[in-house]
Amino acid sequence: MVRKPSIAPKSNSIEDVARLAGVSIATVSRVLNKQGSVKEKNRIRVLDAIKQLKFQPSVSAQRLASGRSNVVALVIPRYEGMFYSFYVLELIRGIGTLCEALKIDLLLQLTDSRSLLNLKGAGGIIFADLIGNRSQLEDALNAGVPCVVINNHVEDLKVNCISVDNLGGAESVVNYLVSLGHKKIAHISGDLITQAASMRLEGYRLGISKNNLSLRQEYIIKTDYSRGQARQAAEKLIKMPDHPTAVFVSSDSMALEVMAVARELGKRVPQDLSIVGFDDNPSGLYGPVALTTVRQPLVKMAQEGLKKLNALMSSDKPQKMEKAILPTELIIRESCSPIRS
Amino acid sequence: MVRKPSIAPKSNSIEDVARLAGVSIATVSRVLNKQGSVKEKNRIRVLDAIKQLKFQPSVSAQRLASGRSNVVALVIPRYEGMFYSFYVLELIRGIGTLCEALKIDLLLQLTDSRSLLNLKGAGGIIFADLIGNRSQLEDALNAGVPCVVINNHVEDLKVNCISVDNLGGAESVVNYLVSLGHKKIAHISGDLITQAASMRLEGYRLGISKNNLSLRQEYIIKTDYSRGQARQAAEKLIKMPDHPTAVFVSSDSMALEVMAVARELGKRVPQDLSIVGFDDNPSGLYGPVALTTVRQPLVKMAQEGLKKLNALMSSDKPQKMEKAILPTELIIRESCSPIRS
DNA sequence: CTGAAAGCGCTAACAA
């Protein structure tokens, strides 16, 4: 048949390498994949030819022929508040850099949750959070695509997941504040469509009740994680007649906003208002009062997730399934003080 | 004789669809690619079969057979300060969402600049900024891969680029401050390995000299874009015996830090110190004093770049080459005031 | 240790 006239200067293929090296393409393939044995002399010649021709194998052809894929998709659901958060960038950074090291191609999917993913595009999928897109995960699972979920604990699906102890982290904040003598503790929550935010709220509630404090609804304010809403929440809280003496904020970036508002309204931090954030965002370090916060191992979570997925993808044997919850850690800095009684 | 079903749930191929629909695979391919003509009745049957089988074509096979690729790589060089910036996220957001709409697969490469890219992995490449990785771009260009550079103006390479008028933006800031009567104007620059930061510095210099002010080296402080260094810079500037009355900061996030420092040191903003940022980061809106800044069309830049690349990739004809510089816009809010004389 | 050859799933020229 007539070949399609290619416009672009056709780049050289494994065949060219084979010819130049004076071996068969099978041999070239062997040295490419570092498997099977090739006489050292031939290896060298092939490697030489590859370098000389600047040969790069076609990923598509490799995938098609081998059935394997070294492409990992990172699926991030698009929702209103997602880009306010420090955390998206941390995730991308963690996974992106590890991918380069592992020679894995990273397919980024910012999805609107209801569209279906191209499951054949990748050999494995990392779901970063699950927000309205459980069906995407289920589809992928049904199609037999290896999956890992991070930042979300999914109990009822047979899938690996790695999340962070938001509940425990939040509870420890309350315990800490109580230990400083606080009894009027408020909470500014993040977007409750995220599991993280709702677990932090839950942890707050748990902490309050375990410490035999009364849970006051007016002390709980829900936001979308944005600084704008944090500002409103802070104003509302501070202007209350019976205002809280401490506030646990669901993200550092919001906590910093709360701190700013407090100052503007003439409150001293931490003397008049103790503030605790969540994230361990480096920005928290720079103000005049370093922010007490909860450190969560985001990069580690992301990278563990990728490693697990990689194992899933490259082994034929079924791997054991894990539902890991990584510990969080209270980082005490300067934004809280004991309450004087 | 009946074949045993294979263990692995081998997903069905175009052949299965063809069989179910009672047509040839060529016909299926035609409806898949919406090209060539297919009798309406057959179209329906094929579409039906596809739905029924939940068929998704193999991207690799499509690419291999057609020579085309709907994969776009976004190359972001990894450097120290990159993740401080609002801008990376905006870029990813702009390109990521448009990719979904255009059914383009996005390959994200956070590269360490010296490693070579897998040029066969994508049909086109967007370089977001060029930081120590010009050779990657040149390699891609030489290999005939369509490329677009965003956020960096490359004069000496035959490549499309779309950047933002950092120079003009910076100059307009100085002009504005001068119009308010300021004569002692400082600049806190970002990481000068980025073209954006160095053009802003250049624009500042230009503005100063065009307005016949003297350029004072001690008024120029270089940072890595982090809030930490912004804080140090601000302290240094404010504590100078002959301190500036206005400061132009190379990013909003740093400008906010400067504002915070000023307040801590007892300066009123804008009465004692006028501050201008760069980015139009929404965070700038929330403080007690809304930040005057320079708006740059990041999302637009990213999306225009992707569109251009897409055109390059899907047309056989050579496209005209463009070096666009999108205008920036001074957004006057509350952080500057006229100087009393 | 090496090479020949059979596909992998799809596209697109060509024939019908």
Place this chain on the structure above:
DNA sequence: TTGTTAGCGCTTTCAG
């Protein structure tokens, strides 16, 4: 309007 069929570039048996 359709079906037939030759590759796309590589991996992977299977002989040698």
